[in-house]
Amino acid sequence: MKEILLCKCGELVLKGLNRHKFEERLQKTLYWRLKKVGEYRVHGCQSIFYVEPEGDASVDAALEVCRRVFGLVAVSRAAVCEKDIGDIREKAGAYLKDLLTGVRTYKVETRRADKRFSLTSPQISRDVGGYLSDLYPHLQPQMEHPQVTVRVEVREDYAFVSGGPVPGAGGLPTGTSGRGMLLLSGGIDSPVAGWMMAKRGLELGAVHFFSYPYTSQEAKQKVLDLAQVLSRWCGKLTVTVIPFTHIQTEIRDKCKEDYFTLVMRRMMMRLAEETAKIQNCQCLITGESLAQVASQTVQAIHTTNKVCSLPVLRPVIGMDKEEIVAIARRVGTMEISTLPYEDCCTVFTPKHPQTKPALERVEQEESLLDVEGLIAEALAGVERITVG
Ligand code: ATP
Ligand code: MG
Numbered sequence: 001m002k003e004i005l006l007c008k009c010g011e012l013v014l015k016g017l018n019r020h021k022f023e024e025r026l027q028k029t030l031y032w033r034l035k036k037v038g039e040y041r042v043h044g045c046q047s048i049f050y051v052e053p054e055g056d057a058s059v060d061a062a063l064e065v066c067r068r069v070f071g072l073v074a075v076s077r078a079a080v081c082e083k084d085i086g087d088i089r090e091k092a093g094a095y096l097k098d099l100l101t102g103v104r105t106y107k108v109e110t111r112r113a114d115k116r117f118s119l120t121s122p123q124i125s126r127d128v129g130g131y132l133s134d135l136y137p138h139l140q141p142q143m144e145h146p147q148v149t150v151r152v153e154v155r156e157d158y159a160f161v162s163g164g165p166v167p168g169a170g171g172l173p174t175g176t177s178g179r180g181m182l183l184l185s186g187g188i189d190s191p192v193a194g195w196m197m198a199k200r201g202l203e204l205g206a207v208h209f210f211s212y213p214y215t216s217q218e219a220k221q222k223v224l225d226l227a228q229v230l231s232r233w234c235g236k237l238t239v240t241v242i243p244f245t246h247i248q249t250e251i252r253d254k255c256k257e258d259y260f261t262l263v264m265r266r267m268m269m270r271l272a273e274e275t276a277k278i279q280n281c282q283c284l285i286t287g288e289s290l291a292q293v294a295s296q297t298v299q300a301i302h303t304t305n306k307v308c309s310l311p312v313l314r315p316v317i318g319m320d321k322e323e324i325v326a327i328a329r330r331v332g333t334m335e336i337s338t339l340p341y342e343d344c345c346t347v348f349t350p351k352h353p354q355t356k357p358a359l360e361r362v363e364q365e366e367s368l369l370d371v372e373g374l375i376a377e378a379l380a381g382v383e384r385i386t387v388g
Pocket of ligand 1: 182183184185186187188189190191207208209210285286287288292293295343
């Protein structure tokens with residue numbers, strides 16, 4: 001039986017005049033993301049995108065892609081039928097067998113785009129419903145909150161039946177909110193933060209601070225693997241790897257130990273902002289969660305915010321670790337994040353870090369460094385790697 005996918009758009013239907021732009025973006029995203037797994041025709045109509053495999057392209061593979069595309073709230077498989085009521089009802093019975101034997105209540109809903117079709121929508125629903133009730137006598141028609149809604153759609157070229165959608169990724173189509181630069185470490189929090197903001201329509205870039213040989217090549221590979229998982233949701237992702245060793249050794253040699261982390265984080269924010277500007281990003285994204293560690297107190301965040309002018313989005317700021325972990329599992333980053341390789345933050349960790357730093361004291365420590373020179377040197381040595 002020939003199958004296609006029906007992808008239902010979410011929130012973007014509320015966007016009034018912008019709706020057209022959102023749909024266009026979503027259609028392009030679907031097209032490019034699907035191209036990686038096969039040849040598909042993608043076209044949209046009234047908040048639904050139709051994904052039709054060409055040749056032997058797989059519906060399963062397309063479903064795996066579509067359920068990770070932001071902007072879609074539901075994805076269902078549908079069987080393609082002749083435009084003939086006999087074929088429609090028989091296909092509905094056979095195609096939805098597994099689904100309908102597992103439930104008690106159902107209803108049939110019909111949409112008739114081709115108004116020349118001989119039966120009206122209610123007539124089609126009644127006909128198919130009658131057939132299904134005869135075929136599966138345990139089924140009860142129920143108009144309010146049925147367990148399964150069987151959908152029939154009659155279009156210009158063919159008709160199809162579907163049931164049981166899987167949830168889509170939700171959110172807004174990638175890129176419709178602009179671009180954000182994610183500070184991506186190898187930990188649990190930052191990939192989740194990036195995913196959350198991508199869900200709200202940001203296209204992502206990423207920076208990673210790399211302290212070779214204090215952190216290993218495996219640690220860098222881990223970050224690229226995380227980026228690869230993220231790219232399954234948000235498309236192609238370029239990771240800018242910034243050499244950070246010299247900055248860290250300078251901090252270690254020149255600053256007071258309890259200010260190491262704060263000075264280091266200010267350097268990170270500066271480098272992230274410079275990279276963001278070069279790559280046309282309008283904001284930064286971090287995985288900070290309030291008071292999770294010494295550098296994430298309100299006072300510490302104040303001192304790091306001072307060095308950037310772009311807005312810093314911190315979507316997990318109010319979340320507990322378990323809440324972040326639950327999202328990491330859904331996104332698929334958890335297993336990689338919990339691999340043991342160290343991140344640069346843990347290389348020169350002070351024994352007693354400042355948790356309530358005064359801005360002037362941090363600035364004073366920092367003034368012992370050649371900030372501009374170190375920033376320029378790091379930016380000159382970046383490596384860009386694109387995944388996805
Ligand atoms: P994560 O789980 O994301 O590593 P964390 O709880 O370990 O976060 P920190 O190590 O203090 O917290 O880092 C706070 C944030 O700073 C991270 O979420 C990330 O956005 C950014 N960050 C930390 N280390 C790096 C790094 N090596 N490269 C890029 N960004 C980093
Ligand atoms: Mg970390």
